[in-house]
Amino acid sequence: MSNTPLTPGIVSGRLVPEAYAHNFDDLEPVLDGHEAHVAADRCYFCHDAPCITACPTSIDIPLFIRQIATGTPEAAAKTIWDQNILGGMCARVCPTEELCEEACVREAAEGKPVEIGRLQRFATDRVMDKGVHPFTRAPATGKRVAVVGAGPAGLACAHRLAMHGHDVVVMDRRAKPGGLNEYGIASYKAPHGFAQREVEWLLQIGGITVQTGVELGRDVTLDALRADYDAVFLGIGLGGVNALRAAGEDLSNVRDAVDFIEELRQQPDKSKLGIGRDVVVIGGGMTAVDAAVQSRLLGAQNVTIVYRRGQEKMSASAHEQTHAQQVGVRIICNAAPVEVIGAGGAVSAVEFAYTEDGPEGLKLLADIFTLKADQVFKAIGQTLVAPDGLSGAKLDATPLARVWTGGDCAMGGEDLTVTAVAEGRDAAEAIHANLMGAVG
Structure with missing residues (x-):
């Protein structure tokens, strides 16, 4: 208190x-099956799909809406999570009216876009409520990666790395993982403990260990992490x-x-x-x-x-x-x-x-x-409180061997969950390519 x-x-x-x-309580309750079907039927399934371009995580929006329209919300959820593993939270907090829905052809023609955000929530909630996690780990690579910061960028990075078969340790200074999603958004946007429920669901991939109460610069140093792990991802947000x-x-x-x-x-x-x-x-x-x-x-x-x-x-x-x-x-x-x-x-x-x-x-x-x-x-x-005496410019611009950054701590952070997820996911792919290149 x-x-x-x-x-x-x-x-x-x-x-x-x-x-x-x-x-x-929920600002916008989830659609029921009939409402979702009606909303999905409004999509033109555009070939050039401007909504995909407008999405920072490049979700194949026409595809997942078509999957809802054809009665396969489980497939729709998988399409969403392939690009955005925190698609459930993003469906609640993403400014869709300025991103995918603003680009929607229906918005330009009628002033009323397809309800992409609510449809995304319908699909992801439907599968999460069943406790299903549709991803499996690749064979173990023997590589260990430290992820500092359990916010959207760190969680997205950790999940993708675990899916590729790497072992991941996620460290966060707070008592709970989740970062912005747990601590920094309006309560009515994600009530009933959804942020923690999504984290628990994400961790079902396996291969991820979460350590809370660990602060970079206080409990562990960047130099120590670089020595102990094959790669390090920094998604520490903005602490000041x-x-x-x-x-x-x-x-x-x-x-x-x-x-x-x-x-x-x-x-x-x-x-x-x-x-x-x-x-x-x-x-x-x-x-x-x-x-x-x-x-x-x-x-x-x-x-x-x-x-x-x-x-x-x-x-x-x-x-x-x-x-x-x-x-x-x-x-x-x-x-x-x-x-x-x-x-x-x-x-x-x-x-x-x-x-x-x-x-x-x-x-x-x-x-x-x-x-x-x-x-x-x-x-x-907010401002960056850089660890280990590094300036914000150094943290982002100076190449450190086997260190990647993403989310708000990286230069150009946009304070959006969806952007942080994209940066964490892309960093994980870069780390994976680097690690496997070193193996070969």
Whole structure:
């Protein structure tokens, strides 16, 4: 639990018990068989399939939808997992409206795409609910690979390596594997312990050992891993959080949004979480939206997202922005914090200046305003905390023998589960080719 002090404005149990159960249940329940068949029938099964190009993991979307349409969801799930072993989670959290569904011909022609994400969930859930794992390991190669980070990139890498017959040890500093999927997404997007259930299902491939509570640079060094293993994959994510750089940000009840979301994810009884009456979230990405929406779902009366640039530049998808507004979150753009104001050592308000985004960058204007706040969440981006004294540039750009990187810790990380999966999968193929080339 958080050590954030409960002030008169921050209380737990704002809602009746039934409201918590409703608010943090599945945002979009899985399709039933009839609904899936109707949705699949809308696909044109395009020959050039722009949806495949738009998918970071290049799933053969027309094929898996055709397999659903012909009554073989098990085959559809295998088609999905061939490219994206975390297809179940991606079906829940992937911004399909900006990727495959945006590229859908139906979207261009009718303004309503094929529901690719929901169909993907239908197929993968159907097979996972049966406890079936459709992959088997190749004969053992005798090679050992260390995977540091049990997030989407690390898990995807580990599974593909295990499938090729290598023995894999996955290490993670946290108490549970899963990374972003377990700790960093809104609770209502993957409720009922789905993240851990997917990890357990993935590990059925065999050949993967998971070690939790192991931190690179504290419990093990990169040099030691390179000496002890035939290859190393680093998928350590982004461990640091950017500073607000505004006076007063060290006041009580000013928190990093990622910590708030993690606490939410790990607390089964949401009624025990304290939330303010007036909540301000600073930032414009998915973390900001997730923190703001969940603040409302916990019972906050006034929740405002403030972003320093125009709304069209928010990295949170338009779909997520709309969802936030639908649950009562206000979005203010072109404003930046200049001071966090306190009373009795805790935040009471935040002063903002309007901004102008011109050719020379962002400029603070003289026009200011103040928002009442008894709780502030900072969602202004995360930074890489590189292990063993390596800089972020070195970690990504300097070739280290038998070391690969992927996910958000690699330069160009996009903070998307689906992109991390693609990078982990591709790294595994590169590692496999390298190891087997060394054998031959």
